[in-house]
Amino acid sequence: MWIKQHPFSSIRWKILATFLVIIGVSFAITAALLTGLVSSTLYQQRTRQASLSAERLATSAAPFFASAQTAPLLESLTTAAGELDGRILLLSPDGKVQLDTYGLLEGTGLTLPVMTQVLTGSDPYAYGIYPVGDGSDYAAISAARMTHHGETMGVLLLSTPVTELRTAIVTMEKQLITVFAAVAGAALVAALIFSLTLTRPVKALTSTIRRMGKGDLSARVHIRSSGEMQELADSYNAMAERIENFDRSRSQFVSNASHELKTPLTAMKLLLECMIEQPDMPQPLRLEFMQDMNHEIDRLSGVITDLLTLTKMDSQEGPLHLSELDLSLLTQDTLHTLTPVAAKAGLTLSASIAPGVRITGDATKLGSIIYNLTDNAIKYTPGGGEIRVALSVRGKDALLTVQDNGIGIPPEEQAHVFDRFYRVDKARSRATGGTGLGLSIVRQMVQLHGGDITLTSTPGEGSVFTVTLPMRKEGD
Ligand SMILES: Nc1ncnc2c1ncn2[C@@H]1O[C@H](COP(=O)(O)OP(=O)(O)O)[C@@H](O)[C@H]1O
Ligand SMILES: [Mg+2]
Structure with a gap:
C-alpha cells in the first residue's frame, strides 16, 4: 500500500548531491584559475629577472669574448653563475658552445629556439622553459645577444632551474585540495543537518498519516520547527482533530439514535406482553394500553422523520429549493397553525411582523x-404564559425572535x-x-441559509431564540 522509496531518491540525498556538485564545480574552477594565475605570475617574475641578468652578463662578456680571453671570462662567469644558482654558456653565432661554466659542452653544437630568436630577430633577448635531463625537470633559459662594436659576436645562455617554482606550485595545489576536502566535509555536515531538519518533520508527518490511515484517529504530529513545516503540521493536526471529532459525534449519534428508537419499542413490547398474559383484561384497560401503544408509534415515527430530515441535510441530498418569498406571510401562516395549540395550552401567542420582508430561501425549511x-416555546412554557414572535429587518438581514x-x-x-x-x-x-x-x-x-441562531435564557423567567437570516444569498 505504501510505496517504498528508493534510498537515494529521498530529499536528503538529493540535497547532499546538489551541495556536493555545486561545491565541487565551483571549487574546481577556482582552483584551476588560481594555480594558472599564480604559476604564470611566478614564472614571469623569474624569467624577467633571468633575462635582466643575461642581458647584463652578455654586455660585460662581449669584449672578452671578442678578444678570446676565455680564462678570465670563465672565471668571472662561473662566479656569476654560482651567484645566480645557474649555468652559463657562450656560443658562437653558428651555435657552437665556446664556453660552459659546467665545463661539459664545449665544442658541441646547440640549437634552441631562443638562440635563433636573438641571432635573427630584432629583439636581443629571449627566454624559454625547456625540459632538462630525463624530462622530469625544467630549466628557464634566457638568451642574450653579444655584440661588440655593432657586430654580433655570439649568444649568452643563462640556464636556471625552476624546480623550486614547480615545488611551490605543487605545494599550493596540495593545499588547495586540502582546503577543498575540508570545505566539502563541512558542507557535507551542513547539508546533512539541513536535510535532517527538513526531512524529520516530513517523516513525522508521514508516520502520523500512516497511523491515522490505519485507524488511530488520535494520532497527531509533534514537531519543533518553524515556518512552513510548522504550518503544515498545525494544519494537519487541526484536520485530524476535526476528523476525530466528526468520528466521535457520528458514533455518538448512532448510539443515541438507536437508543431513541429502542425506547418506544421496549415500551410497546411491555404493553403487548401484558395484554398477551391477561387475555381477560378489562376492556377500558385494554383500550388504554392500545392508546399508549399508538402514542409510542407516533414517537417512533417522529424520531424517524427527524432523523431522515437530519441525514438528508447532512448528505447534502436535500439542497435548498431556493425561491424569492415573503417571509412575513410565511411567518404569519406558520403561527396561524400553532395558535390553536397555544390556546389549548392556555398560552397567548402574539406576533409583531414587519410586512413585506422578502428573502431568498427554502420555504419549507424556513x-x-x-x-x-x-x-418549543409552547411546550416549555407553563399555562398562562405568553409567547411573542417578532420579525423585523436589520441591515441586510431578516431578524426573527421567538x-x-x-x-x-440553565446557563x-x-x-x-x-x-x-x-x-x-x-x-x-x-x-x-x-x-x-x-x-x-x-x-x-439556519446555517444552510447562511444565517445564525443565538439563545438568551434565564431559568424561571423565559428564553429568547434569535435567528438572523441574510435576505439575499451571498453572491447575488
Ligand atoms: N423555549 C424553550 N424553553 C425552555 N427550554 C427549551 C426551549 N426550547 C428548547 N428547550 C430545551 O432544549 C431541548 C432541545 O430542544 P429540541 O431540540 O427542540 O428538542 P425537543 O424535542 O425536546 O423539543 C429541549 O428538550 C428543552 O429542554
Ligand atoms: Mg423541539
Missing part, C-alpha cells in the same frame, strides 16, 4: 424553523440544546413528544 421554535416567559434553560445547558438528542429535562421532553432533534435541525437549516 417554515420549519419558525414552527420548531414556536412549538420569546417566551417559560421555564428557561450550563444553553450551549448544548442545539446538539442532537440533547434535552434539558428528558422526562418532560418525552412527555411532550419531543425527540431532542428539533433545535439541531433548526440550527442546521
